[in-house]
Every structure is written in structure tokens, then in C-alpha cells.
Amino acid sequence: MAFAQLPSYPLFDTRSDGIAVRWTKWVSRLKNNLFVAYDITYEARKKTLLLIYAGPDLNDIVEALPDSELQAIGDESPFDKLVSALNQHFNPKVNKEIQRYQFRRMSQITELIDDFYTALRHLAPLCEFTNPEEEIKSQIIAGCRSSKVREKGLNNPNITLTNLLQFARTSELTQKQAQQVEKEFTTVNKLGLAKQRPKHHQNHEKPLTHKNCRNCGRKWPHEGRQKNCPAYNKTCNSCGKANHFASVCKSKTTQPRQVKTKPKQKLIFRKHVHTIQDESASEGDYVFMSAISRKGMPVFEIEISGRHTEILADPGASVNILPEQVYNALPTQPALEPCMNRIFPFYSSQPLEVVGKLQAKVQYKDTSRVVSFVVVKTTEIPIIGWNTCQALGLLKAVNKLQKEDITDEFSDVFSGLGKLQDHKVKLHIDETIQPVAQKYRRIPFHIRKQLDKHLDKEEEMGVSRRGQDLHLGLVL
Numbered sequence: 269m270a271f272a273q274l275p276s277y278p279l280f281d282t283r284s285d286g287i288a289v290r291w292t293k294w295v296s297r298l299k300n301n302l303f304v305a306y307d308i309t310y311e312a313r314k315k316t317l318l319l320i321y322a323g324p325d326l327n328d329i330v331e332a333l334p335d336s337e338l339q340a341i342g343d344e345s346p347f348d349k350l351v352s353a354l355n356q357h358f359n360p361k362v363n364k365e366i367q368r369y370q371f372r373r374m375s376q377i378t379e380l381i382d383d384f385y386t387a388l389r390h391l392a393p394l395c396e397f398t399n400p401e402e403e404i405k406s407q408i409i410a411g412c413r414s415s416k417v418r419e420k421g422l423n424n425p426n427i428t429l430t431n432l433l434q435f436a437r438t439s440e441l442t443q444k445q446a447q448q449v450e451k452e453f454t455t456v457n458k459l460g461l462a463k464q465r466p467k468h469h470q471n472h473e474k475p476l477t478h479k480n481c482r483n484c485g486r487k488w489p490h491e492g493r494q495k496n497c498p499a500y501n502k503t504c505n506s507c508g509k510a511n512h513f514a515s516v517c518k519s520k521t522t523q524p525r526q527v528k529t530k531p532k533q534k535l536i537f538r539k540h541v542h543t544i545q546d547e548s549a550s551e552g553d554y555v556f557m558s559a560i561s562r563k564g565m566p567v568f569e570i571e572i573s574g575r576h577t578e579i580l581a582d583p584g585a586s587v588n589i590l591p592e593q594v595y596n597a598l599p600t601q602p603a604l605e606p607c608m609n610r611i612f613p614f615y616s617s618q619p620l621e622v623v624g625k626l627q628a629k630v631q632y633k634d635t636s637r638v639v640s641f642v643v644v645k646t647t648e649i650p651i652i653g654w655n656t657c658q659a660l661g662l663l664k665a666v667n668k669l670q671k672e673d674i675t676d677e678f679s680d681v682f683s684g685l686g687k688l689q690d691h692k693v694k695l696h697i698d699e700t701i702q703p704v705a706q707k708y709r710r711i712p713f714h715i716r717k718q719l720d721k722h723l724d725k726e727e728e729m730g731v732s733r734r735g736q737d738l739h740l741g742l743v744l
Contacts, residue, residue, distance in 0.1 A: 277302060279323035288359035289390055295351055311345035318350065329357065359394075367394040371403070375411035381436040384408065405429040414439060418608060483512040511713055567649070568662055571631040573598045578649060581662045585653035587611070590641035592623050594650055602626040607642055621645040632660040685729060 280294050281287075298318065308314060319327055330338070330350070337353040340346050371391050376384040388407055392400040409421035409432075417436045421427060481488040484499040494500060499512050507519035566581040572590075575598050587609065595601060604624030611620045623643040630639055637659045641650075657663040675682045711719060726732045 274302070274306065274317075277321040279321070280326050282325040282329065289394070291354065291358045293390060295354075311347045314345075314347040315350050318347065326354075330354070333357065364394070364396045367391065368397075371395050371407065374407060376413045379413070379440070381408070381412060381414075381417070381433065381440060384412065385433060401429045405432055408432060408436075412436065415608065415610070482516060485513060485516045509714075566663070568632065568652075570652075570660065572650070573600050573602060573628045573630075575599055579652045580649050581657045582651050583654045583657060583663055585651055586655075588639055588641045588653050588656055589646075589648075589651040590626075590628075590643050591646050591648060591650060592643055595623075595626075595641075595643050598628075602628050604643060609642055611642060611644055630656070630660065632662060635660050685731070687731060689730070 277298065280291065284290070295318075298321065302308070302317070302321075303314060308317065319330065330353075333353055337356070338349060340349045371388070374384075374388060374391070378384070385404070385408065388404045392404055395403070397403045405421070405428075408429075409418055412418055414436065416439050417432070420435050421432055479488060480486065481490065481497060481499075483497050486498065490496045497511075501510065502513065503510055504512050504514050504517050504519075506514035506517040509519070567578055568581055569576055569578050571577070572579075572594075577594060589611070604626055607622050607625040609622065609625070611622060612618075621644060623645060625640060625642050627638055627640055630637055637656065639656050639659070652660075652662065654663075658665070723732065727734065
């Protein structure tokens with residue numbers, strides 16, 4: 269076989285770190301990919317191709333090796349002898365303790381679990397483990413990025429490495445598909461909102477020349493204005509609508525315009541309240557933690573491990589938060605345990621630094637409980653969740669409210685029309701938004717009589733009244 273038919277192959281880098289592992293991978297791929305694919309079995313040719321593909325730096329190393337290390341003995345092939353000599357050169361003595369230390373420190377860097385598994389698989393032979401499969405599985409559980417995979421491995425200690433990897437790949441694929449669906453759904457919503465935005469009024473009618481009336485087609489303006497128009501109160505023979513003739517009817521070529529109303533925007537009032545958000549798409553616990561004033565907040569003084577401390581009762585929280593400085597000030601500090609929970613502050617994608625978790629005795633008045641705390645590096649006040657608040661009697665839930673009690677107590681409000689008169693109401697608006705004057709919408713002729721009757725009825729009921737100013741309409 270001519271060498272001209274052989275493909276290109278990457279040179280071996282002899283200067284970067286991790287040369288022992290990279291050399292093992294490079295030689296393995298050369299034998300499995302190139303030699304097998306092109307059916308290269310002659311040992312001398314294998315040796316020559318290795319030196320050609322490896323590059324000048326590796327050739328310099330081979331030339332510096334003693335001849336005794338390169339000379340084949342007995343049935344040993346020249347290619348295997350060269351690979352063995354280079355293995356001894358790049359990795360003369362494997363320190364399995366250092367390799368195991370590096371193995372334990374490895375964690376998932378990319379989004380794919382297979383990348384993490386491949387890196388562990390390449391490093392495992394240098395560690396000389398008795399059971400490499402179990403060691404790789406344990407490191408995947410400890411160093412993976414997904415809490416779901418970690419929980420799967422911890423909840424089922426007997427799970428095999430193959431099943432754990434299959435679960436991780438399925439979880440990654442499901443998450444990507446969910447993100448794609450949410451992205452497409454968000455794009456569709458944006459397009460829908462763009463279509464609902466009120467467009468500038470486009471008048472496709474012929475421009476009014478102030479010579480002909482658009483309702484009757486005769487000279488404009490009429491004496492006496494609109495009521496003297498010949499088409500006033502007349503019915504169009506073309507579309508059946510009032511106040512215009514068929515000769516000037518616009519419905520022949522254009523469809524009746526539909527009044528598009530601007531979608532109502534809900535005013536959202538946000539309060540700085542500590543709470544836990546339960547989001548199925550994310551992993552971990554979410555807690556509102558912000559520097560807020562304690563005035564008006566449900567702050568109580570309780571005893572934690574023998575120390576009186578002020579805490580914030582948060583009925584929306586699912587975990588108890590204990591700042592590290594409060595933990596250090598406890599007279600008797602409970603032992604910290606590893607914690608896998610991730611606590612996210614309010615509106616932040618960066619989790620808080622969790623120190624650990626502990627079990628501590630808390631007491632409020634005559635009630636004491638042993639509860640679990642998550643210790644974090646923060647200077648905020650400790651937070652007590654809903655379950656602990658109920659157990660200590662800090663907060664109580666009202667599950668049932670009798671309707672008859674309210675209606676009897678406030679009978680003046682629940683009788684009659686139910687209007688609130690002579691009461692000043694504050695409208696919450698955003699001062700940063702520029703006000704916009706809406707264009708006056710004309711009332712169609714065929715519903716003006718019904719509208720007048722409705723407004724008169726509301727005026728009689730006291731819902732509205734006529735304004736004193738000529739430019740002011742009805743006042744609600």
C-alpha cells in the first residue's frame with residue numbers, strides 16, 4: 269500500500285501537561301483507527317508510521333533513548349518495543365496516590381455527562397483501583413452538575429454505572445427538549461403580543477377634499493352641519509348600515525374594520541418578602557434574601573442552642589437558614605454535615621455559598637423542637653420556614669372563614685348596589701412611564717340611544733353624575 273493513500277494524523281504534543289495520559293490515548297487511537305482501517309500489519313511499517321506521524325519532537329526523544337531500550341529481543345516486535353520504551357519514558361513511575369487525588373478532585377465541567385465519564389475512564393487505569401467501575405460511579409455522583417443524577421445515585425446505592433449513565437443522558441436530553449419547547453413557546457408568545465399591539469390608524473379611504481360629503485357624495489359642508497345631510501338617518505342599500513348612501517359605501521371593497529382593543533396590562537406590586545419559590549424546572553431551594561428593614565416584619569426572638577437570637581418567620585420558606593456568623597456565636601456549636609442543597613437569592617442565578625447543615629434545638633416560650641438548619645455565608649438575619657413556624661407556634665393558619673360573620677358585621681357594605689361613596693382611592697401608577705393621551709373614540713349612531721338610556725340609569729342610581737365643566741363628561 270502506498271503511503272500517499274494514508275490520511276493525515278495529528279502530531280503528538282510533547283510539551284503540554286498530562287503527557288502520560290495523552291500518549292496512551294494517542295497510541296491507542298493510532299493502532300485502532302489508522303492501522304486497523306488500512307490493514308497495516310507489518311511491524312516495521314507500524315514503527316515507521318508512528319515516527320512519521322508523531323512529529324520531530326518525539327523523534328528527538330527516540331534518538332536520545334539508549335539502543336538497549338529500542339532493540340527487540342526474541343519474538344518482541346520493533347513497534348511494541350518502541351511503544352514500551354516511550355511508555356517508560358513518559359511515565360517512568362506512576363504515583364497512584366497522586367493519580368487518585370487528582371481523580372477525586374475531578375468534577376463535571378461541560379454540560380454533557382459523557383465528557384465527564386470519558387475523563388474519568390482515562391484516568392482510572394493510572395489509579396490502579398480494585399473496582400474501577402464503582403470508583404467511577406462514586407465520582408460521577410460526587411462531581412456531576414445535575415442534582416437529579418446525584419439524588420438518583422444516593423437514593424439507589426446498588427445502581428450500576430451503566431444505568432446511572434443512561435439516566436443522566438436521558439435527563440440531559442429531556443432538559444434540552446424542554447428548553448427548546450419553552451424557547452419556541454416564548455417566540456410564539458412574542459409574535460402574538462406583537463400582533464396585538466395597536467397599530468397606527470391607517471386610513472385607506474380616499475382623502476377628503478372638503479368638496480364632497482363622504483356620506484352622500486354631494487357638496488360639503490352642508491348648511492346646518494350633519495343633520496342637514498341627505499343621508500342622515502338613511503339606510504345604505506349595499507351594506508344595510510345607516511347614515512350613508514350606497515354610491516359612497518366603502519363596504520363594497522373593504523371589510524368592516526374591527527376595533528382592536530389594547531390588551532389590559534395587570535399592575536403587579538412586588539413586596540420585599542422572604543419566601544421560597546418552588547420551580548420544577550430548576551434544582552435546589554430558592555429563598556428571597558435581601559437587605560431589608562426589620563420594621564413591620566414578623567421578627568421573633570427564639571433560643572437556638574442556648575443563645576437568644578432574632579429570627580425572621582417566613583411562611584413561604586421550605587428550609588431554615590442560619591448565617592455563619594450566628595453559627596460561630598453559638599455557645600455549643602452542633603456538628604456540621606455536608607449539604608447538597610443549593611440556595612438561590614432573590615432574582616439571582618448565583619447560589620449562596622453553603623457551609624453545611626446541622627441539627628439544633630430551638631425554643632420559643634415553652635415550646636422546643638430539634639430542627640434542621642442550612643448554614644450559609646451571609647450577614648442576614650436567620651430565617652425560619654413554615655414547618656418550624658407552625659411547630660413553635662410562631663404563625664397560625666386560618667383555614668376557614670365564615671361568610672355569614674363578615675356579611676353580618678359589615679351589613680351596610682353588603683346591602684344594595686354595593687357602591688363606595690365619598691371615599692378617596694389611591695391609584696398606583698408607575699411614575700417613570702410617560703403618559704399617553706388616547707384618541708377619543710366616536711360612539712356609533714346606532715347605539716347612541718341605548719347608551720343615553722344606560723347613562724341616565726346610572727345617574728339615577730348614583731353611580732355617575734354629570735360634570736359641571738362643559739368639557740368634562742360623566743364622573744364616576
